[in-house]
Amino acid sequence: MKAGADAGWDDLASAWTADQPSAALNTHLGRRVQRHSLQMRFVTAMEVLTLVALAWFTAWILGGGAGWMRVLSLAAIWIIALFTMGFGLWNRRGSWQPATASLAGYLTLTARRARAKIRVARIVRWLAPVQATAVLLLVLDVAAGARAPVVEAVVACGLLVLAYLVWSVLYERGARAELADLDAIAVLTSELPPDDDLTM
Amino acid sequence: MAVPGFDDVVATMGPPLWRLTSAYARGHPEREDLYQEILVAVWKALPRFRGDASLRTFVFRIGHNRGLTHRARMAARRGRETDVTEDLHDPRPATDDALHEHRRRDRLVAAIGSLSPTLAQPVMLSLEGLSYAEIADVLGITESNVGVRLNRARAALRRLLKQEEIA
Numbered sequence: 001m002k003a004g005a006d007a008g009w010d011d012l013a014s015a016w017t018a019d020q021p022s023a024a025l026n027t028h029l030g031r032r033v034q035r036h037s038l039q040m041r042f043v044t045a046m047e048v049l050t051l052v053a054l055a056w057f058t059a060w061i062l063g064g065g066a067g068w069m070r071v072l073s074l075a076a077i078w079i080i081a082l083f084t085m086g087f088g089l090w091n092r093r094g095s096w097q098p099a100t101a102s103l104a105g106y107l108t109l110t111a112r113r114a115r116a117k118i119r120v121a122r123i124v125r126w127l128a129p130v131q132a133t134a135v136l137l138l139v140l141d142v143a144a145g146a147r148a149p150v151v152e153a154v155v156a157c158g159l160l161v162l163a164y165l166v167w168s169v170l171y172e173r174g175a176r177a178e179l180a181d182l183d184a185i186a187v188l189t190s191e192l193p194p195d196d197d198l199t200m
Numbered sequence: 201m202a203v204p205g206f207d208d209v210v211a212t213m214g215p216p217l218w219r220l221t222s223a224y225a226r227g228h229p230e231r232e233d234l235y236q237e238i239l240v241a242v243w244k245a246l247p248r249f250r251g252d253a254s255l256r257t258f259v260f261r262i263g264h265n266r267g268l269t270h271r272a273r274m275a276a277r278r279g280r281e282t283d284v285t286e287d288l289h290d291p292r293p294a295t296d297d298a299l300h301e302h303r304r305r306d307r308l309v310a311a312i313g314s315l316s317p318t319l320a321q322p323v324m325l326s327l328e329g330l331s332y333a334e335i336a337d338v339l340g341i342t343e344s345n346v347g348v349r350l351n352r353a354r355a356a357l358r359r360l361l362k363q364e365e366i367a
Contacts, residue, residue: 009326009354021218021235026210029236033206033243103340106265177273186216191301198339 039051054081073138080131087123089115107182114182117175121168126165132157204255206243213259214239220260221308223320224267225274232324238266244245255335256330260338264321271317319353322346 058074140155217238221231249258275340311321325335332343338344 012308013327015308018305020215025232027237032236032240036240181269181272182347185268186277
Protein backbone atom coordinates (compact mmCIF):
# COMPACT_ATOMS: atom_id res chain seq x y z
CA MET A 1 0.00 0.00 0.00
CA LYS A 2 1.30 3.40 -0.93
CA ALA A 3 1.29 5.77 2.03
CA GLY A 4 -0.93 8.82 1.80
CA ALA A 5 -1.81 8.80 -1.91
CA ASP A 6 -4.03 11.75 -2.90
CA ALA A 7 -3.67 14.82 -5.10
CA GLY A 8 -2.95 17.26 -2.25
CA TRP A 9 -0.44 14.87 -0.81
CA ASP A 10 1.29 14.48 -4.18
CA ASP A 11 1.63 18.27 -4.36
CA LEU A 12 3.23 18.31 -0.92
CA ALA A 13 5.50 15.43 -1.95
CA SER A 14 6.75 17.32 -4.99
CA ALA A 15 7.37 20.44 -2.88
CA TRP A 16 9.13 18.29 -0.31
CA THR A 17 11.43 16.49 -2.74
CA ALA A 18 12.49 19.79 -4.32
CA ASP A 19 14.62 20.45 -1.21
CA GLN A 20 18.13 19.28 -2.18
CA PRO A 21 21.52 19.44 -0.45
CA SER A 22 24.15 21.66 -2.01
CA ALA A 23 27.01 20.07 -3.95
CA ALA A 24 29.52 21.80 -1.65
CA LEU A 25 28.05 19.92 1.29
CA ASN A 26 29.02 16.58 -0.23
CA THR A 27 32.57 17.86 -0.75
CA HIS A 28 32.77 18.64 2.97
CA LEU A 29 31.33 15.22 3.68
CA GLY A 30 34.09 13.58 1.64
CA ARG A 31 36.72 15.37 3.73
CA ARG A 32 34.98 14.39 6.97
CA VAL A 33 34.83 10.72 5.95
CA GLN A 34 38.49 10.85 4.98
CA ARG A 35 39.35 12.30 8.38
CA HIS A 36 37.44 9.51 10.16
CA SER A 37 39.16 6.93 8.00
CA LEU A 38 42.59 8.34 8.89
CA GLN A 39 41.70 8.41 12.59
CA MET A 40 40.65 4.74 12.51
CA ARG A 41 43.86 3.74 10.73
CA PHE A 42 45.91 5.78 13.17
CA VAL A 43 44.32 4.05 16.18
CA THR A 44 44.96 0.59 14.66
CA ALA A 45 48.54 1.55 13.80
CA MET A 46 49.10 2.81 17.37
CA GLU A 47 47.80 -0.47 18.84
CA VAL A 48 50.13 -2.51 16.65
CA LEU A 49 53.06 -0.17 17.35
CA THR A 50 52.47 -0.40 21.11
CA LEU A 51 52.64 -4.18 20.98
CA VAL A 52 55.79 -4.12 18.84
CA ALA A 53 57.40 -1.56 21.17
CA LEU A 54 56.51 -3.65 24.20
CA ALA A 55 58.01 -6.77 22.60
CA TRP A 56 61.17 -4.87 21.71
CA PHE A 57 61.38 -3.37 25.21
CA THR A 58 61.03 -6.85 26.76
CA ALA A 59 63.78 -8.28 24.59
CA TRP A 60 66.04 -5.30 25.35
CA ILE A 61 65.53 -5.52 29.11
CA LEU A 62 66.01 -9.29 29.22
CA GLY A 63 69.10 -8.92 27.03
CA GLY A 64 70.77 -7.07 29.91
CA GLY A 65 70.16 -9.91 32.35
CA ALA A 66 67.04 -11.50 33.82
CA GLY A 67 66.90 -10.76 37.55
CA TRP A 68 63.72 -11.71 39.41
CA MET A 69 62.67 -8.05 39.74
CA ARG A 70 62.93 -7.49 36.00
CA VAL A 71 61.03 -10.67 35.18
CA LEU A 72 58.35 -9.79 37.71
CA SER A 73 57.95 -6.23 36.41
CA LEU A 74 57.86 -7.36 32.80
CA ALA A 75 55.35 -10.07 33.65
CA ALA A 76 53.15 -7.44 35.32
CA ILE A 77 53.39 -5.16 32.28
CA TRP A 78 52.48 -7.99 29.88
CA ILE A 79 49.67 -9.28 32.07
CA ILE A 80 48.15 -5.81 32.25
CA ALA A 81 48.54 -5.31 28.47
CA LEU A 82 46.95 -8.68 27.65
CA PHE A 83 44.24 -8.13 30.26
CA THR A 84 43.46 -4.76 28.67
CA MET A 85 43.17 -6.34 25.22
CA GLY A 86 40.97 -9.16 26.54
CA PHE A 87 38.85 -6.69 28.45
CA GLY A 88 38.49 -4.57 25.31
CA LEU A 89 37.15 -7.51 23.33
CA TRP A 90 34.84 -8.67 26.13
CA ASN A 91 33.61 -5.14 26.70
CA ARG A 92 32.60 -4.70 23.06
CA ARG A 93 30.57 -7.93 22.95
CA GLY A 94 27.18 -7.43 21.37
CA SER A 95 27.93 -3.88 20.32
CA TRP A 96 29.40 -4.68 16.93
CA GLN A 97 26.20 -4.63 14.95
CA PRO A 98 25.37 -1.39 13.15
CA ALA A 99 22.89 0.87 14.90
CA THR A 100 20.14 0.24 12.40
CA ALA A 101 17.65 -1.79 14.37
CA SER A 102 14.27 -0.41 15.34
CA LEU A 103 14.23 2.56 17.70
CA ALA A 104 14.06 0.22 20.71
CA GLY A 105 17.00 -1.79 19.36
CA TYR A 106 18.94 1.37 18.69
CA LEU A 107 18.35 2.66 22.21
CA THR A 108 19.43 -0.68 23.70
CA LEU A 109 22.58 -0.76 21.57
CA THR A 110 23.47 2.85 22.30
CA ALA A 111 22.99 2.28 26.04
CA ARG A 112 25.18 -0.82 25.84
CA ARG A 113 27.91 1.13 24.05
CA ALA A 114 27.75 3.99 26.55
CA ARG A 115 27.98 1.60 29.50
CA ALA A 116 30.95 -0.12 27.82
CA LYS A 117 32.66 3.26 27.55
CA ILE A 118 32.07 3.91 31.26
CA ARG A 119 33.66 0.54 32.10
CA VAL A 120 36.67 1.44 29.94
CA ALA A 121 37.06 4.77 31.72
CA ARG A 122 36.94 3.12 35.14
CA ILE A 123 39.38 0.33 34.28
CA VAL A 124 41.81 2.85 32.82
CA ARG A 125 41.70 4.79 36.10
CA TRP A 126 42.74 1.60 37.94
CA LEU A 127 45.21 0.16 35.48
CA ALA A 128 47.16 3.25 34.45
CA PRO A 129 48.77 3.76 37.91
CA VAL A 130 49.43 0.01 38.25
CA GLN A 131 51.07 -0.15 34.84
CA ALA A 132 53.13 2.97 35.58
CA THR A 133 54.28 1.43 38.89
CA ALA A 134 55.42 -1.73 37.10
CA VAL A 135 57.37 0.33 34.57
CA LEU A 136 58.96 2.40 37.35
CA LEU A 137 60.02 -0.72 39.26
CA LEU A 138 61.66 -1.93 36.09
CA VAL A 139 63.45 1.36 35.53
CA LEU A 140 64.67 1.42 39.15
CA ASP A 141 65.97 -2.13 38.82
CA VAL A 142 67.82 -1.26 35.63
CA ALA A 143 69.14 1.89 37.31
CA ALA A 144 70.58 -0.16 40.17
CA GLY A 145 73.07 -1.75 37.78
CA ALA A 146 73.80 1.13 35.45
CA ARG A 147 73.02 4.78 34.84
CA ALA A 148 69.39 5.23 33.96
CA PRO A 149 67.21 8.35 33.65
CA VAL A 150 65.25 7.67 36.84
CA VAL A 151 63.93 11.20 37.36
CA GLU A 152 62.89 11.52 33.73
CA ALA A 153 61.19 8.12 33.92
CA VAL A 154 59.28 9.10 37.06
CA VAL A 155 58.17 12.40 35.49
CA ALA A 156 57.20 10.70 32.22
CA CYS A 157 55.20 8.00 34.02
CA GLY A 158 53.54 10.60 36.23
CA LEU A 159 52.52 12.71 33.27
CA LEU A 160 51.26 9.68 31.39
CA VAL A 161 49.13 8.57 34.34
CA LEU A 162 47.79 12.09 34.74
CA ALA A 163 46.90 12.23 31.03
CA TYR A 164 45.10 8.88 31.28
CA LEU A 165 43.20 10.02 34.37
CA VAL A 166 42.05 13.24 32.70
CA TRP A 167 41.10 11.30 29.56
CA SER A 168 39.13 8.73 31.57
CA VAL A 169 37.18 11.45 33.39
CA LEU A 170 36.28 13.20 30.11
CA TYR A 171 35.48 9.89 28.40
CA GLU A 172 33.14 8.84 31.21
CA ARG A 173 31.47 12.24 31.16
CA GLY A 174 30.81 11.86 27.42
CA ALA A 175 29.36 8.39 27.92
CA ARG A 176 27.09 9.63 30.71
CA ALA A 177 25.89 12.42 28.40
CA GLU A 178 25.03 9.75 25.82
CA LEU A 179 22.97 7.89 28.42
CA ALA A 180 21.21 11.16 29.28
CA ASP A 181 20.45 11.62 25.55
CA LEU A 182 18.68 8.27 25.60
CA ASP A 183 16.39 9.46 28.38
CA ALA A 184 15.61 12.56 26.31
CA ILE A 185 14.86 10.39 23.24
CA ALA A 186 12.51 8.28 25.33
CA VAL A 187 10.65 11.47 26.30
CA LEU A 188 10.62 12.72 22.68
CA THR A 189 9.10 9.49 21.40
CA SER A 190 6.66 8.90 24.22
CA GLU A 191 3.71 10.88 22.83
CA LEU A 192 2.24 7.76 21.28
CA PRO A 193 2.05 4.18 22.62
CA PRO A 194 4.86 2.04 21.18
CA ASP A 195 2.75 -0.16 18.97
CA ASP A 196 -0.63 -1.80 18.36
CA ASP A 197 -2.34 0.07 21.19
CA LEU A 198 -3.59 2.60 18.69
CA THR A 199 -6.98 2.53 17.10
CA MET A 200 -7.95 4.30 13.92
CA MET B 201 25.57 -9.69 -1.27
CA ALA B 202 27.82 -6.93 -2.64
CA VAL B 203 28.10 -3.93 -0.34
CA PRO B 204 27.11 -0.78 -2.24
CA GLY B 205 29.74 1.93 -2.64
CA PHE B 206 29.53 4.93 -0.35
CA ASP B 207 29.54 7.38 -3.27
CA ASP B 208 26.52 5.60 -4.76
CA VAL B 209 24.74 5.78 -1.41
CA VAL B 210 25.43 9.51 -1.14
CA ALA B 211 24.20 10.06 -4.69
CA THR B 212 20.93 8.16 -4.20
CA MET B 213 20.21 8.67 -0.50
CA GLY B 214 21.84 12.07 0.09
CA PRO B 215 18.81 14.16 -0.95
CA PRO B 216 16.26 12.20 1.16
CA LEU B 217 18.60 12.29 4.14
CA TRP B 218 19.05 16.03 3.69
CA ARG B 219 15.27 16.49 3.81
CA LEU B 220 15.08 14.20 6.83
CA THR B 221 17.35 16.55 8.79
CA SER B 222 14.68 19.25 8.69
CA ALA B 223 12.69 17.39 11.37
CA TYR B 224 15.62 17.06 13.74
CA ALA B 225 17.75 20.17 13.29
CA ARG B 226 17.04 23.87 13.17
CA GLY B 227 18.64 26.26 10.78
CA HIS B 228 20.86 25.54 7.84
CA PRO B 229 24.22 25.07 9.63
CA GLU B 230 22.71 22.63 12.12
CA ARG B 231 21.06 20.69 9.30
CA GLU B 232 24.35 20.52 7.41
CA ASP B 233 26.11 19.20 10.47
CA LEU B 234 23.48 16.54 11.12
CA TYR B 235 23.44 15.56 7.44
CA GLN B 236 27.17 14.86 7.56
CA GLU B 237 26.89 13.09 10.91
CA ILE B 238 24.26 10.75 9.49
CA LEU B 239 26.26 9.97 6.38
CA VAL B 240 29.41 9.29 8.41
CA ALA B 241 27.33 6.83 10.47
CA VAL B 242 26.10 5.27 7.22
CA TRP B 243 29.69 5.01 5.99
CA LYS B 244 30.68 3.21 9.20
CA ALA B 245 27.70 0.85 9.07
CA LEU B 246 27.84 0.08 5.35
CA PRO B 247 30.39 -2.78 5.56
CA ARG B 248 27.92 -4.63 7.79
CA PHE B 249 24.99 -4.19 5.44
CA ARG B 250 23.75 -7.75 4.85
CA GLY B 251 20.84 -7.05 2.59
CA ASP B 252 18.25 -8.24 5.16
CA ALA B 253 16.37 -5.03 4.44
CA SER B 254 16.56 -2.79 1.38
CA LEU B 255 19.38 -0.27 1.30
CA ARG B 256 16.82 2.53 1.50
CA THR B 257 15.31 1.08 4.68
CA PHE B 258 18.78 0.50 6.15
CA VAL B 259 19.89 4.08 5.49
CA PHE B 260 16.63 5.65 6.66
CA ARG B 261 16.85 3.75 9.96
CA ILE B 262 20.30 5.14 10.59
CA GLY B 263 19.10 8.60 9.60
CA HIS B 264 16.13 8.63 11.95
CA ASN B 265 18.05 7.12 14.86
CA ARG B 266 20.84 9.65 14.48
CA GLY B 267 18.32 12.43 14.00
CA LEU B 268 16.54 11.56 17.24
CA THR B 269 19.83 11.49 19.12
CA HIS B 270 20.74 14.87 17.69
CA ARG B 271 17.39 16.42 18.55
CA ALA B 272 17.49 15.04 22.09
CA ARG B 273 21.03 16.32 22.57
CA MET B 274 20.18 19.77 21.25
CA ALA B 275 16.99 19.94 23.31
CA ALA B 276 18.98 19.18 26.43
CA ARG B 277 21.54 21.82 25.44
CA ARG B 278 18.91 24.45 24.78
CA GLY B 279 17.18 23.64 28.02
CA ARG B 280 13.76 23.43 26.47
CA GLU B 281 12.22 22.90 23.07
CA THR B 282 10.68 26.01 21.54
CA ASP B 283 7.91 25.90 19.02
CA VAL B 284 9.30 26.56 15.56
CA THR B 285 5.91 27.29 14.00
CA GLU B 286 6.65 30.93 14.76
CA ASP B 287 9.26 30.75 11.99
CA LEU B 288 6.76 29.53 9.41
CA HIS B 289 5.69 32.90 8.18
CA ASP B 290 7.85 34.43 5.50
CA PRO B 291 7.06 38.16 5.10
CA ARG B 292 8.67 38.46 1.66
CA PRO B 293 6.20 39.20 -1.15
CA ALA B 294 5.82 36.47 -3.76
CA THR B 295 7.18 37.93 -6.96
CA ASP B 296 7.15 34.85 -9.19
CA ASP B 297 6.32 31.17 -9.27
CA ALA B 298 9.79 30.07 -8.22
CA LEU B 299 9.72 32.22 -5.11
CA HIS B 300 6.23 31.02 -4.34
CA GLU B 301 7.39 27.39 -4.63
CA HIS B 302 10.39 28.13 -2.47
CA ARG B 303 8.26 29.67 0.25
CA ARG B 304 5.80 26.81 0.05
CA ARG B 305 8.61 24.32 0.49
CA ASP B 306 10.07 26.27 3.41
CA ARG B 307 6.66 26.34 5.11
CA LEU B 308 6.27 22.61 4.62
CA VAL B 309 9.76 21.87 5.96
CA ALA B 310 9.15 24.11 8.98
CA ALA B 311 5.73 22.56 9.61
CA ILE B 312 7.16 19.04 9.55
CA GLY B 313 9.98 20.18 11.81
CA SER B 314 7.46 21.41 14.34
CA LEU B 315 5.72 18.02 14.59
CA SER B 316 6.76 15.57 17.27
CA PRO B 317 9.23 12.95 15.95
CA THR B 318 6.64 10.17 16.17
CA LEU B 319 4.46 12.08 13.69
CA ALA B 320 7.18 13.70 11.61
CA GLN B 321 8.93 10.41 10.87
CA PRO B 322 6.09 8.65 9.00
CA VAL B 323 5.18 11.89 7.20
CA MET B 324 8.69 12.34 5.83
CA LEU B 325 8.96 8.71 4.80
CA SER B 326 5.57 8.91 3.14
CA LEU B 327 6.55 12.05 1.24
CA GLU B 328 9.64 10.18 0.07
CA GLY B 329 7.30 7.62 -1.49
CA LEU B 330 7.74 4.71 0.92
CA SER B 331 4.89 2.25 1.33
CA TYR B 332 3.24 1.52 4.70
CA ALA B 333 5.23 -1.71 4.90
CA GLU B 334 8.52 0.08 4.25
CA ILE B 335 7.73 2.81 6.78
CA ALA B 336 6.82 0.14 9.34
CA ASP B 337 10.13 -1.57 8.61
CA VAL B 338 12.16 1.62 9.04
CA LEU B 339 10.44 2.66 12.28
CA GLY B 340 10.03 -0.82 13.76
CA ILE B 341 6.26 -0.48 14.20
CA THR B 342 3.25 -2.22 12.66
CA GLU B 343 1.55 -1.08 9.46
CA SER B 344 -1.64 -0.22 11.35
CA ASN B 345 0.39 1.98 13.66
CA VAL B 346 1.88 3.68 10.60
CA GLY B 347 -1.65 4.37 9.36
CA VAL B 348 -2.72 5.91 12.66
CA ARG B 349 0.37 8.07 12.94
CA LEU B 350 0.03 9.24 9.34
CA ASN B 351 -3.62 10.20 9.83
CA ARG B 352 -2.78 12.25 12.90
CA ALA B 353 0.28 13.76 11.26
CA ARG B 354 -1.59 14.80 8.13
CA ALA B 355 -4.31 16.44 10.19
CA ALA B 356 -1.70 18.33 12.21
CA LEU B 357 0.17 19.29 9.06
CA ARG B 358 -2.99 20.57 7.37
CA ARG B 359 -3.78 22.64 10.45
CA LEU B 360 -0.27 24.12 10.58
CA LEU B 361 -0.20 24.97 6.88
CA LYS B 362 -3.69 26.51 7.03
CA GLN B 363 -2.68 28.66 10.01
CA GLU B 364 0.25 29.82 7.96
CA GLU B 365 -1.91 30.73 4.97
CA ILE B 366 -4.16 32.77 7.23
CA ALA B 367 -1.15 34.53 8.72
